[in-house]
Amino acid sequence: MQFDKIKISIAAIVLCGAFSIGIVSTTASAQTDSEESHMETTVVRDSVTVLLGIRTIQPDDYIHLYDSTPYMIMNGHVAAKLPCDTDSETPLHIMIGAAPDLNAAELEIIDELSEPGKYCLYHVDLESTHNGDEQIITDIAIHNPTDKPIRTLSTSTVVIGVNEIMPMEEHGHEE
Numbered sequence: 001m002q003f004d005k006i007k008i009s010i011a012a013i014v015l016c017g018a019f020s021i022g023i024v025s026t027t028a029s030a031q032t033d034s035e036e037s038h039m040e041t042t043v044v045r046d047s048v049t050v051l052l053g054i055r056t057i058q059p060d061d062y063i064h065l066y067d068s069t070p071y072m073i074m075n076g077h078v079a080a081k082l083p084c085d086t087d088s089e090t091p092l093h094i095m096i097g098a099a100p101d102l103n104a105a106e107l108e109i110i111d112e113l114s115e116p117g118k119y120c121l122y123h124v125d126l127e128s129t130h131n132g133d134e135q136i137i138t139d140i141a142i143h144n145p146t147d148k149p150i151r152t153l154s155t156s157t158v159v160i161g162v163n164e165i166m167p168m169e170e171h172g173h174e175e
Contacts, residue, residue, distance in 0.1 A: 040166065041074050041164050042071075042165050043163065043164050044165055047161045049159050049160075050065050050157060050159075050160070052142075052156040053156065054156075055151070055152045056149045056151050056152075057143075058144065059147045059148055059149060060143075060144065060147075061144055062095065062141045064139065064140075064141045065141055065158055065160060066140040067099070067139050068138045068139075070167060070168050072138050072166055072168050073126050073127075073138065073162050073164075073165060074128050074165055075125075076126035076127075076161055077123065077125055077126060077161045078094055078105065078123060078140060078161075079121065079123040079158070080094055081119055081122075081153075081156055081157045081158075082153075082156055083118070083120075083150070083152060084117070084118070084119060084120035087116065088111075088114060090120060090122065091145070091150055092150060092152075093105070093143045094122070094142055094143075095141040095142070096139070096140055097136070097139060099139045102141060104145075105124040108123055110123060119155065128166070
């Protein structure tokens with residue numbers, strides 16, 4: 001019996017050590033040099049779930065959901081469960097960009113997880129670009145662009161996942 005406890009303890013220590021090595025090697029390999037831009041990016045996994053619940057968003061008002069300043073989001077994802085009409089259109093916009101320059105994201109619907117006329121699940125990939133049409137993403141918000149208040153559902157959510165970031169200074173931007 002005592003020998004079994006020792007074997008279990010040793011196995012747990014070995015397993016924890018292997019897990020720690022995995023974390024260290026993941027962290028050590030997290031920084032990469034982008035061949036296209038020759039700028040260093042950092043792989044991260046930051047995930048935020050915003051439970052909107054029953055909330056009224058006033059006309060031309062917004063809820064600021066995420067800010068990565070002084071880092072720009074190089075790679076990420078947003079999923080949003082929002083009220084929608086029978087054509088699967090939501091009056092709400094998910095806004096992305098660098099404040100104050102935010103633009104409505106082009107949301108794609110996930111039909112299998114939507115019930116048109118009640119709620120729809122939308123998603124969009126996030127990517128800051130380095131070329132001439134620069135789109136820098138540091139901020140994410142939900143916006144009511146209409147002239148009427150919009151009430152979200154009890155299960156309305158926005159999930160934001162950020163996978164890769166880069167300091168804005170390296171991209172030639174100042175805070």
